[in-house]
Amino acid sequence: MTAVFPGSFDPITSGHMDVLTRASRMFDQVTMTVMHNARKQGKNLFTLEERLHILRAATAHLPNVSVDSFSGLLVDYVAQLNAPPYKAVIIRGLRAVSDFEYELQIAHLNRQIGEAETVFIMAATRWSFVSSSMVKEIASYGGDISEMVPRVSADALKTKFAEAYAERAVNQG
Numbered sequence: 554m555t556a557v558f559p560g561s562f563d564p565i566t567s568g569h570m571d572v573l574t575r576a577s578r579m580f581d582q583v584t585m586t587v588m589h590n591a592r593k594q595g596k597n598l599f600t601l602e603e604r605l606h607i608l609r610a611a612t613a614h615l616p617n618v619s620v621d622s623f624s625g626l627l628v629d630y631v632a633q634l635n636a637p638p639y640k641a642v643i644i645r646g647l648r649a650v651s652d653f654e655y656e657l658q659i660a661h662l663n664r665q666i667g668e669a670e671t672v673f674i675m676a677a678t679r680w681s682f683v684s685s686s687m688v689k690e691i692a693s694y695g696g697d698i699s700e701m702v703p704r705v706s707a708d709a710l711k712t713k714f715a716e717a718y719a720e721r722a723v724n725q726g
C-alpha cells in the first residue's frame with residue numbers, strides 16, 4: 554500500500570523523520586510530497602528546490618521512500634497514486650493535542666472532497682515541542698538545533714543564518 558506524507562518541510566525536522574521512518578515500516582511505499590500551505594504564504598525560508606534537495610538527502614537511506622512536489626489539492630495528488638484495489642492514504646504526524654483540532658478538520662475535509670483517508674502517526678514525545686518554525690527561529694539567532702533536525706537540515710540552516718552563527722561564536726569566545 555502506498556502512503557503520501559505531505560507537508561511544507563521548511564525544513565524537515567527530527568519529528569518528521571521519526572514519523573516517516575515508522576511509516577516506511579508500515580507501507581510498501583511512502584512519498585514525501587512538498588506542498589503549498591496557504592497559511593504559510595510567503596513565510597518559507599527555503600525555496601522549493603532547496604527543500605526537495607534537503608528531503609532527498611535526509612531520506613536517501615530509506616529505500617521505499619521517494620520525494621516529490623505538487624501544487625494543487627492534496628486529494629488530487631493522492632488520487633493520482635491510487636492503485637486498485639488499494640487507495641493511497643495520507644500520513645500526518647501528531648505531536649500533541651494542540652495539533653489535533655487542525656489535523657482533524659483537514660482529514661475530514663480531504664475525505665469529503667476526495668474520499669482520501671488519513672492515517673495519523675504520533676511523533677515520539679521527545680519531538681513533541683519541535684516544529685520547523687521554532688527550529689528556524691532558534692537558528693536565526695545562531696542557536697543549537699543539531700538534535701532537532703537531520704544533519705542536512707542543520708547544515709542548510711547554518712548556511713542560511715551564517716552571520717548569526719559566526720556572531721554567536723565570537724560572543725561565546
Ligand code: PNS
Pocket residue numbers: 559560561562588589590591593625626627628659662
Ligand atoms: O507541513 P504543513 O505546512 O502543516 O502541511 C500542510 C499541507 C501542505 C499538507 C496542507 O496545507 C495541504 O494539504 N496543502 C495542499 C492544498 C490542499 O489540499 N488544501 C486543502 C486542505 S487544507
